[in-house]
Amino acid sequence: MSAKRTSKTVLLAAPRGFCAGVDRAIQIVEKSIAKYGAPVYVRHEIVHNRHVVDRLVGMGAVFVEELEDCPDDRPVVFSAHGVPKSVPAAAQAREMNYLDATCPLVSKVHVEAEKHAAAGHHILLIGHEGHPEVVGTMGQLPVGRMSLIETEEDAHKFTAEDPENLALVTQTTLSVDDTSAMIDILKTRFPNIALPYKEDICYATTNRQMAVKAIAERCDLLLVIGSQTSSNSKRLVEVGDKAGADNAMLISSADSINWDIVDQAKVIGLSAGASAPEYLTDGVLAALKSKYEIDMQEVEVTKEKVIFRLPRKLLDVA
Template sequence: MSGYTASEMTPSKTSTGESTLGADGRASKRVFLAAPRGFCAGVDRAIQIVEKSIERYGAPVYVRHEIVHNRHVVDRLSGLGAVFVAELSECPDDRPVVFSAHGVPKSVPRAAEARNLNFLDATCPLVSKVHVEAERHAKNGRHILLIGHTGHPEVIGTMGQLPEGDISLIETEEDARNFSPADPENLALVTQTTLSVDDTAGLIAILQERFPSIALPFKEDICYATTNRQAAVKAIAERCDLLLVIGSQKSSNSKRLVEVGAKGGADESMLISDADSLDWDRVDAAKTIGLSAGASAPEYLTNGVLAALRSRYDVTVEEVEVVKEKVVFRLPRQLLSA
């Protein structure tokens, strides 16, 4: 069972009593399946980069940090021949290295170039867009505020695009209210791509009230996949006794889905890694169950949870789709022929 729940964030509904029985004598469960869910275009691209690098160059291919935040994905790629390392110094000179989807500080590709390493950048294009925005604002003489979570790889990568001190991290409302800039008229704002849409809007409102001339992103930095998955969870949360979100404890977008579900009205909202981490006591007590998955969780994990539920209960599944996603990102040029 995951230790991450958000049930305390919303009041519980009145109990509806015992579960009804299905035709086969088993307890009936109604499952609302959120859509979109699971892999986004950036995650899919990053995984393909590792797979096609192994196909093109042979194993091993080194990957700096987890390519995406999901143990199942990392374990599968390890089985294909990927070697995951913490730092570039652990990579040999004669093997390719892939940078993770979260992005890296500029010092990392510089160090790779200095060693003549064959490196492939799997940074999500929407994260790269934030990097470009930050650099553009800095060239225009603006100090940059980055809304994000301390220590997250994406935040480390974005802050590493510019010299130390050029970007200030805003994590909480207190940070937003207390930040004291040297030049209040020359500020710009960027955000981590995997934040809560509603919480981020609150922070932006505070900053805009304090600094009316702050330059905002031309297009919202929170990525389409984060926005869509949160909207899908909001669409089902109020009907759920229990909302299950499949994802990793390291995954920012997955943990935000848990919080969005709790604030949206689910009696209980919790993060699970896969079917093996289901808390059956909580599932037994729920008549209506919501199911979603973070952007780095493969669809077979969702199928596994549904199969586990069907093995115990008479399950009716209703998919609730808020938007169809058609976004696809191109692979790096050196892999297109692989």
């Protein structure tokens, strides 16, 4: 007679996984390959997830870090994170066929920054140094027109040449709570700072963080599926930790689960970053069900219906 299996509750956060911007970016690569044939070059990882990248490589995508690594006669796709203005300018100078997969919400931040600069403001960007989205946003303007604020300490220490002429934008994939704290400091120090018309942090980042907050207090263990290079996935772990999860961990897939830790947990929360495909969540659930009796409860905080249009030159691809 087989031993009785341990029972565990799994709280499945919703929304989770792919957002509209990631879905659009991946479709741009897929449809470019379908229209132009392989290889199609992609500057930087299209999204920060190795599983997604490896699948696209299998279809004929070639991932490179710089435009110089691309031949003139093949299409090139710019990643969802956005690129400095110098990149499309260089592609145009070489008469390359390029497709911009920048998330429209990142493009919105680029437009905001340019409008503030045109109004004579010095711009503060809340974000993480070296992240491709931050590199792309800072690259919309000449060097010196934008200053990066990474921490609350930075917000306290920043000195302005003209305190009355400041504007603020943010990276789209940050922690809502951490960003709010930095914004509050800057607003207190510079009451006339021009704020975003609408929150720059994207709807998908906000929704995934809300869903994690909704389950965190009940979790002995919160598992977030995502890449170590994915900003929004790492923020979900931090949000879950602060919201009361006893333990919160980032995993890349079912293969990276620490079963000794899972064994000790009675209630397990599960979410996935905006660049993690749903089949990775399915794989983690299947792995859990193979070892335990699972009572699964989906906790949905909102429904997402956002869809972003593809570039015009790909609309004829089935």
